Structure formats: C-alpha cells, structure tokens
Amino acid sequence: MDGLEGQSVIVTGGTRGIGLGIVRRLARAGVRLTISGRKPERLERVARELEEAGAAHLIVQADVGDADASAHVVERALEAFGQVDGLVANAQSLRPVTPLEEVTARDLDVLLDSGPRGTLWLMQAVLPAMRARGRGRIITMGSAMGLTGPPGYGAYSAAKEAIRSLTRTAANEWGRHGITVNCICPASVAHRLPPGDDGPRAAAFAAMYADQALGRDGDPEADIAPVVAFLLSDASQYMTGQTLMVDGGGIMRA
Numbered sequence: 634m635d636g637l638e639g640q641s642v643i644v645t646g647g648t649r650g651i652g653l654g655i656v657r658r659l660a661r662a663g664v665r666l667t668i669s670g671r672k673p674e675r676l677e678r679v680a681r682e683l684e685e686a687g688a689a690h691l692i693v694q695a696d697v698g699d700a701d702a703s704a705h706v707v708e709r710a711l712e713a714f715g716q717v718d719g720l721v722a723n724a725q726s727l728r729p730v731t732p733l734e735e736v737t738a739r740d741l742d743v744l745l746d747s748g749p750r751g752t753l754w755l756m757q758a759v760l761p762a763m764r765a766r767g768r769g770r771i772i773t774m775g776s777a778m779g780l781t782g783p784p785g786y787g788a789y790s791a792a793k794e795a796i797r798s799l800t801r802t803a804a805n806e807w808g809r810h811g812i813t814v815n816c817i818c819p820a821s822v823a824h825r826l827p828p829g830d831d832g833p834r835a836a837a838f839a840a841m842y843a844d845q846a847l848g849r850d851g852d853p854e855a856d857i858a859p860v861v862a863f864l865l866s867d868a869s870q871y872m873t874g875q876t877l878m879v880d881g882g883g884i885m886r887a
C-alpha cells in the first residue's frame with residue numbers, strides 16, 4: 634500500500650483526532666511509527682492499540698514547543714529505526730475563542746510554541762538524517778482559518794499561517810537535498826465534541842458542514858490520512874511547498 638512499508642515516520646500529536654487517524658492509517662501500511670504527545674494516558678492508549686495490531690512503534694512523551702525535547706524525539710526514532718523518512722508535524726495546542734482585542738501574551742505563547750516553533754524544531758531535528766539519505770518528506774498542518782480569518786481565532790490563524798510560511802521556506806532551502814515539504818489544511822472536528830454531544834457546538838458544526846460542497850465532516854483515518862500517505866510516498870515526489878485543502882471543499886464557502 635502506497636510503497637510506505639518499512640518507512641520510519643514521526644507523527645507529533647499522534648494520540649488523538651487527526652494525528653491518531655494518521656497513525657492508524659500508516660500503521661496499516663506497515664510504517665514504523667514514532668509518536669509523540671504530552672499526556673501519558675493518551676500515549677499509553679495508542680501504544681496498547683499498536684501493540685495489539687503488531688505495528689512497529691515507539692512512543693515518546695515530548696512537548697513540541699521544547700526544542701531539546703523535539704531533538705530527543707528524533708534521536709529516539711533514529712536509535713529505534715535507523716532512519717527517518719517522514720515527519721508529520723501535526724501537534725498544535727488550542728486556546729478558547731477570543732476576540733483579537735483580548736488576546737494575551739499567554740494565548741500567543743501557547744499557540745506559537747506548539748505551532749510554528751514546534752514545527753520548526755522538529756523540521757530542524759530531522760534535517761540532518763534526511764539530507765544524509767538524500768530523501769525526506771515533511772508534512773505540516775495549516776488551517777483554512779489562516780486564509781479566511783474568522784472572528785475569535787486571530788492568534789490561532791496567525792500561528793497556522795506562520796507554519797505555512799515555514800513550509801515554503803523549508804521547501805525552497807531543502808529541495809535540493811531530495812526533501813519535500815508540504816502543508817495540509819484539514820477539516821475534521823467531530824472528535825472535539827464529547828460523545829453524544831448534541832448541544833450548540835454540535836449544531837454549529839452541523840450548520841457549517843451543511844454549507845460545504847461535500848456536506849459532511851472529515852474522517853481522520855478515511856479522509857485526511859490518505860492525503861498524508863500520498864505526501865509521504867513517491868507519488869508526490871514532484872510537489873513541494875504546496876498547501877492542500879483537505880476540507881470537503883469548505884474553503885470555497887469563504
């Protein structure tokens with residue numbers, strides 16, 4: 634499947650939501666996975682699942698905003714699997730919806746540390762190994778919100794646009810080493826609702842999807858992860874510095 638079998642891929646924030654969907658899809662393709670996140674119980678749950686599936690994996694507790702911790706994730710992946718073929722820089726912390734005039738330094742720190750700073754630390758950490766092998770795949774996570782600027786999400790949108798900018802620079806600087814760097818703007822929010830929630834947030838999500846071309850939420854494993862698999866594979870070898878909207882056509886609503 635995809636020619637990904639045996640590849641060594643790091644997925645940050647691979648313990649829930651979109652990251653977990655990517656992990657499950659890549660595990661089925663025979664990818665050797667290094668998964669990072671902060672909460673031990675989430676990490677242990679993924680480890681148990683992959684153990685039961687017989688998938689080669691390594692779990693590393695690390696906050697992506699900490700450059701040393703990010704370097705450690707890559708060191709551990711290299712020790713365990715001898716190479717790093719791909720990085721999926723998926724982790725991102727969130728803050729409550731906040732009007733721009735009320736955004737605090739703390740809000741910005743959380744969003745920028747886990748977003749562009751964390752993405753950059755991981756990109757820097759995987760570079761030497763990818764450059765030495767003359768091949769690498771880096772996938773970053775932007776957001777349609779960065780393009781459309783909805784009210785209340787100013788700091789988050791800025792963080793995600795900074796990631797798209799880093800994506801283009803890395804693509805230009807590292808392309809000659811055989812490294813491609815592309816960004817995905819996904820849409821998949823159901824996992825953010827507590828099970829059985831049919832309150833106002835669920836209604837807002839439903840209204841949002843009703844107005845989109847495909848008219849439904851994205852599934853992390855079935856809708857988002859296959860595009861990640863494509864970007865990790867040789868099928869995308871002539872694409873770099875690009876943003877793919879994996880959002881059911883939602884961007885056309887803007």
Ligand SMILES: NC(=O)c1ccc[n+]([C@@H]2O[C@H](COP(=O)([O-])OP(=O)(O)OC[C@H]3O[C@@H](n4cnc5c(N)ncnc54)[C@H](OP(=O)(O)O)[C@@H]3O)[C@@H](O)[C@H]2O)c1
Pocket residue numbers: 645646647648649650651652669670671672673675695696697698722723724725726727746747751774775776777818819820821822824825
């Ligand atoms: N969901 C969407 O519709 C949507 C739309 C546009 C863009 N995106 C982007 O897609 C990515 C995944 O979204 P999601 O909805 O699946 O997110 P999510 O449900 O909030 O999951 C985030 C994952 O990242 C980890 N994480 C958060 N902060 C971290 C940090 N500082 N260091 C290490 N791990 C961290 C979390 O685990 P711990 O908390 O245990 O660390 C969790 O595994 C994000 O980059 C997001 O911005 C999502």
